[in-house]
Amino acid sequence: MSEPSTLYRNAVVHCAVPSASAVVVADGVFSWVGEVADAPRAQRVVDLAGAWLAPAFVDAHVHATDTGLVLSGLDLSGVDGAGALLAAVAAFARGLPAGATVLGHGWDESGWPVGARVPPSAGELDRVSGGRRVYLSQASVHAALVSSALLAEVPASAGGWSSSGLLSREAHHVARRAAFAGLSAGDRSRAQRVMLGRAAASGVAAVHECAGPEISSEADLLGVLALSGDGLPEVYGYWGELGGAVRARELGAVGAAGDLFADGALGSRTAWVSQPYTSGGCGHGYVTAAQVGAHLVECAGVGVQGGFHAIGDAAVREVLAGFRWAADRLGVARVRAGGHRMEHLEVLDRELVAALVEFGVTASVQPVFDAWWGGSAGMYAERLGVARALATNPLGSLHAVGVGLAFGSDAPVTPVDPWGAVAAAVGHHVPAQRLGVRAAFAAHTRGGWRALGPVAGPAARAVREREGTVAPGAPATxxxxxVPGGWADGLPRVGAGVPAPVCTRTVLRGREIYSV
Known part of the structure; x- marks a missing residue:
């Protein structure tokens, strides 16, 4: 049964028609865009009283269950030291059954006072949690603090294991799986709904869920995919398993990509870098070029998108060597046709950027990483030294040579806050790497649709090409x-001290999924 047509009038419409002040939506698409005086009749009329109507955002990298648990549970992003962390755990644990697991996220010791950056031990977590299993992921989600009860479930032979309870690498993956195994399907669904509801209220109409055996589970991915578009944003799933192209398709994922780890993260010193961290060591790599290439060849055979999480330059170089391996067997044109993507891409040089262009790789990036941890005095400078830190997250360089950009939050690493991401890209710590508001907005809207990779058939391709636009025939998303902060060049002003736009309505293919 067709939805009633709706005229949205008295708006400032972001489209190719400068004077447009109204749109008509019918059967999930824009059937008309123009000046309100010329608007055709519609069965329903919504007066927007001068508000701005624009393409909805796409968050190109999220973890729905984790984010929902943080939004509704133990958020440690504001703690300023070990004592505050322990107090927060104690208060949260008091409200839980004796056999429950304490799940928390967001602590970041790099922001704690100098000289007091030692996280609590497993024994201290035991004391304040009443002996419960405790799993507290660091802001990067590539390390965690665990209590003794959970530590006992992790083999001491696993890489990254420590008797202190601070785990990284393989030990962290094992602990994470054990900690989250206690969540019921209902627990996961409630958390996912909380996260997707927050996204809709933030003007986000679609998210890319980056799942995988080391970050979530098949059941978790299937659960969030089942919620897609059900009065909530659409969910596009990625399954990050090496050699998992067939399984990704079976699970309903659009790609065997996302958090398929080539390395870890800078915050936990597990990102694989070519030059040592200031504290020593070069992090850790999880894949070889031959493994990457074989994975991409499999993706081509199955017909799904491929891709990898790669942060450090050594990891990016190894992955791109894998692209070369695949191209030697398939040809560069076929590799490019796969529409593959890479996540994060924080430490790059010109050679690596050139290879991204050669192979047509989309960069799924998080501008807020620079805002939070970049610059000459942030966590990256502490980990890498100032000169290398100022070369991280080169958004401007990627954009300048035509690398496709898709912005995301990596929530819960940073919040689902699309205007915050746009502002971070516009205000990058390094002026040469700043984007204009128009380019940043496009990367967080149309860029997210394009990052989903190729689709089969001319009709599907035509729809995908129109996603993220306001034009007749385009999906009405x-x-x-x-816009309390005012305007600049036809777009909302963003930046320090400028109030962000406030979402009053989010529409997905003609159906309202959020309104105030």
């Missing part, structure tokens, strides 16, 4: 905003 948009958000409506109050």
């Amino acid at each position: 948009f958000a409506v905003w109050e």
Whole structure:
């Protein structure tokens, strides 16, 4: 049964028609865009009272269950030291059954006072949690603090294991699986709904869920995919398992990509870098070029998108060597046709950027990483030294040579806050790497659709090409905003001290999934 047509009028419409002030939506698409005086009749009329109507955002990298648990549970992003962390765990644990697992996220010792950056031990977590199993992921989600009860479930032979309870690498993956195994399907669904609801209220109409055996589970991915578009944003799944292209397709994922780890993260010193960290060591790599290439060849055979999580330059170089391996067997044109992607890409040089262009790789990036940890005095400078830190997250360099950009949050690493990401890209610590508001907005809207990779058939390709636009025939996926900070060059002003636009309505293919 067709939805009633709706005229949204008295708006500032972000489209190719400068004077447009109204749109008509019918059967999930924009059937008309123009000046309100010329608007055709519709069965329903919504007056937007001068608000801004623009394409809705796409968050190109999220973890729905983790984010929902943080939004509704133990958020440690504000703790300023070990004592505050322990107090927060104690308060949270008091409300849990004796056999429950304490799940928390977001502590970041790099922001604690100098000289007091030693995280609590497993024994201290035992004391404040009443002996419960405790899993507290660091802000990067590539390390965690665990209590003795959970530590006992992790083999001491696993890489990254420590008797202190601070785990990384393989030990962290084992602990994470054990900690989350206690969540019921209902627990996961509630958390996923919380996260997706927050996304809709932020003007986000679609998210890319980056799942995999080391970050979540098949059941978790299937659960969040089942919620897709059900009064909530659409969910596009990625399954990050090496050699898992067939399984990705079976699970309903659009790609065997996302958090398929080539390395870890800078925050936990597990990102694989070519030059040592200031504290020593070069992090850790999880894949070889031959493994990457074989994975991409398998993806081509199955017909799914491939891709990898790669942060450090050594990891990026190894993955791109794998692209070369695949191209030697398939040809560069076929590799490019796969529309593959890479996540994060924080430490790059010109040679690596050139290879991204050669192979047509989309960069799924998080501008807020620079805002939070970049610059000459942030965590990256502490880990890498100032000169190398200022070369991280080169958004401007990627954009300048035509690398496709898709912005995301990596929530819960940073919040689902699309205007925060746009502002971070516009205000990058390094002026040469700043984007204009128009380019940043496009990367967080249309860029997210394009990052989903190729689709089969001319009709599907035509729809994909129109996603993220306001034009006749395009899917009616948009958000409506109050703009208290004013305008610059036809777009909301963003930056330090400028109030962000406020979402009042989010519409997905003609159906409202959020309104105030």
